[in-house]
Amino acid sequence: MLEVRRLSADHGQLRAVHELSLSLEAGRAHAVIGANGAGKSTLLRAIAGLHPPSSGSVLLDGEDITREPPELRVTRGICLVPEGRRLFASLTVEENLLVGRHRAAKGPWEPGRVYELFPWLRERRRQPASQLSGGEQQAVAIGRALVANPRVLLLDELSLGLAPKIVRQLYELLPRLLETGMAVLLVEQDVSQAMRVASRVQCLLEGRTTLEGRPRDFTPAQIEAAYFGLR
Ligand code: ATP
Numbered sequence: 001m002l003e004v005r006r007l008s009a010d011h012g013q014l015r016a017v018h019e020l021s022l023s024l025e026a027g028r029a030h031a032v033i034g035a036n037g038a039g040k041s042t043l044l045r046a047i048a049g050l051h052p053p054s055s056g057s058v059l060l061d062g063e064d065i066t067r068e069p070p071e072l073r074v075t076r077g078i079c080l081v082p083e084g085r086r087l088f089a090s091l092t093v094e095e096n097l098l099v100g101r102h103r104a105a106k107g108p109w110e111p112g113r114v115y116e117l118f119p120w121l122r123e124r125r126r127q128p129a130s131q132l133s134g135g136e137q138q139a140v141a142i143g144r145a146l147v148a149n150p151r152v153l154l155l156d157e158l159s160l161g162l163a164p165k166i167v168r169q170l171y172e173l174l175p176r177l178l179e180t181g182m183a184v185l186l187v188e189q190d191v192s193q194a195m196r197v198a199s200r201v202q203c204l205l206e207g208r209t210t211l212e213g214r215p216r217d218f219t220p221a222q223i224e225a226a227y228f229g230l231r
Pocket of ligand 1: 011012014016034035036037038039040041042043083189
């Protein structure tokens with residue numbers, strides 16, 4: 001469904017992503033893991049159209065969308081849950097969800113369905129986002145992407161700053177999204193969560209792939225070596 005071919009992306013003189021390739025199928029999760037600064041967010045932002053790549057391409061269903069603006073990619077079904085959630089703090093939960101309807105593709109997701117997924121959010125729908133806990137805010141950020149009816153959901157560090165129990169709860173949702181045929185590309189520093197849900201894992205180090213394959217094909221020592229660049 002989504003294919004990234006030899007994508008490179010720079011921040012000024014710094015090459016953050018070096019000729020990265022990956023492909024993602026419907027109903028599957030692909031995990032990109034790596035330490036701080038490995039290039040994970042830059043990769044996701046390039047796929048979402050928020051960071052222009054220096055070379056390489058992004059294809060959706062075989063069609064080259066590398067030069068398309070981000071809002072058009074949303075309408076095509078590529079939606080990002082950004083690192084740090086980036087909610088509108090003074091807007092209510094429901095208003096934040098409705099922001100996600102702008103440019104949304106047609107499909108089954110609307111705020112009511114998000115509340116079925118996160119029942120506690122329904123009770124809080126009239127509260128400003130700033131009054132929510134970190135985990136609740138992350139749920140709103142996921143909901144805001146879902147109401148755009150993504151075919152490809154890009155998740156940037158779901159676990160960041162959240163308690164392990166909350167992280168587990170958020171990750172338990174992912175199989176339910178995959179069952180609907182959604183494809184999920186997730187980037188994580190929390191390797192164990194990511195490996196549990198993903199059918200493929202790709203490790204980045206300084207913008208380059210150091211390991212790629214099925215999670216069960218690697219030992220923890222191999223993952224660790226790829227993650228930290230050990231020999
Ligand atoms: P993190 O988990 O810290 O977000 P990451 O794997 O997502 O790390 P990126 O945020 O993509 O990595 O950063 C990759 C490289 O690009 C790093 O060396 C980082 O310092 C650099 N970088 C990221 N954003 C910028 C920016 N806006 N300006 C300059 N350099 C940047």
